Amino acid sequence: MPENYQVVSLHSEAFMTAMPELVGQVVDAAVNWAVHGPERDEPWLMGAVVAHDKKRQTISVDFGNGGAWAGDVWRSGLLLISYTDVRLVDEATYLVSFINFKIDHVLIEGDFSLTYRSKGAPTERKYEVRWELGRFTWPDGTYATRQSNHNRTIHLGHLSMHNEYRWEGVASGVNRHGYEYSSIVTEKLSFRRTCLVVGKIFPSSGKVESTMKGVSFIVDYGEGDCDSDVRATINGEISTMQLSSNF
Numbered sequence: 001m002p003e004n005y006q007v008v009s010l011h012s013e014a015f016m017t018a019m020p021e022l023v024g025q026v027v028d029a030a031v032n033w034a035v036h037g038p039e040r041d042e043p044w045l046m047g048a049v050v051a052h053d054k055k056r057q058t059i060s061v062d063f064g065n066g067g068a069w070a071g072d073v074w075r076s077g078l079l080l081i082s083y084t085d086v087r088l089v090d091e092a093t094y095l096v097s098f099i100n101f102k103i104d105h106v107l108i109e110g111d112f113s114l115t116y117r118s119k120g121a122p123t124e125r126k127y128e129v130r131w132e133l134g135r136f137t138w139p140d141g142t143y144a145t146r147q148s149n150h151n152r153t154i155h156l157g158h159l160s161m162h163n164e165y166r167w168e169g170v171a172s173g174v175n176r177h178g179y180e181y182s183s184i185v186t187e188k189l190s191f192r193r194t195c196l197v198v199g200k201i202f203p204s205s206g207k208v209e210s211t212m213k214g215v216s217f218i219v220d221y222g223e224g225d226c227d228s229d230v231r232a233t234i235n236g237e238i239s240t241m242q243l244s245s246n247f
Helices: 005-036
Strands: 049-053 058-062 074-083 093-103 106-116 124-137 143-155 164-174 180-192 205-212 215-223 229-234 237-242
Touching: 005 049, 005 058, 005 074, 005 093, 005 106, 005 124, 005 143, 005 164, 005 180, 005 205, 005 215, 005 229, 124 164, 180 215
Parallel strands: none
Antiparallel strands: 049 058, 058 074, 074 093, 093 106, 106 124, 124 143, 143 164, 164 180, 180 205, 205 215, 215 229, 229 237
16 A cells, blocks of 8 residues: 555546546537537637437537647547437436546546436526546546435536536545545535636535545635645645645
8 A cells, every 4th residue: 555545546536526527518518509509719618520410319519639738738539419408497307428538647437327406597507417437547546436426517608618617516436545435515616617728627616525445535626726736634634735636
């Protein structure tokens, strides 16, 4: 067991916490593309081949062998989105299949779904987000599993660039060292589109508490800055660290 396994576990948990919003960004952009047509300079579809099969009710987003994404975040592979209704209507569900899909060279797998539950709120869009049989495999061959259930609320800005995405919910699985873990959002996580599009993939604010092998982790993402700095508490010991997916 490496001496830094607790730090590795914290970084891995933060990466897995961030991934549902990045996938959600691609789904949002792909659905908008299918309904309204291509949008110039859409960062989440940059370099991708997008195709809409209306008969099969699918949208494919193919990043091929990969390249730089928003803010130099690397992505490759294909997302296949199956939908019940391409329009944003209550209970519309978007099911995502990952086909050799990687973000920052981490292979992402599992059954991912977003179900629209806005109920007509004019300035918000609400989704239930589930990740079943999730698996994240890092370049060194280690992997973690993930089951999660979250609520995602989009607070619409005057321009889409000013949208804010808030998350709450729970997750569990087995981490890269083979230990079971569980996590809960104790203060709503906030992702800001202005941060995401420049490669700041982690939440801008909010707190997540995790437990693993009798160890308690608290990650405080701060007060809204576009950075990767967090205040981490591991079994009562507080430190400041900079998050990275390459850990």
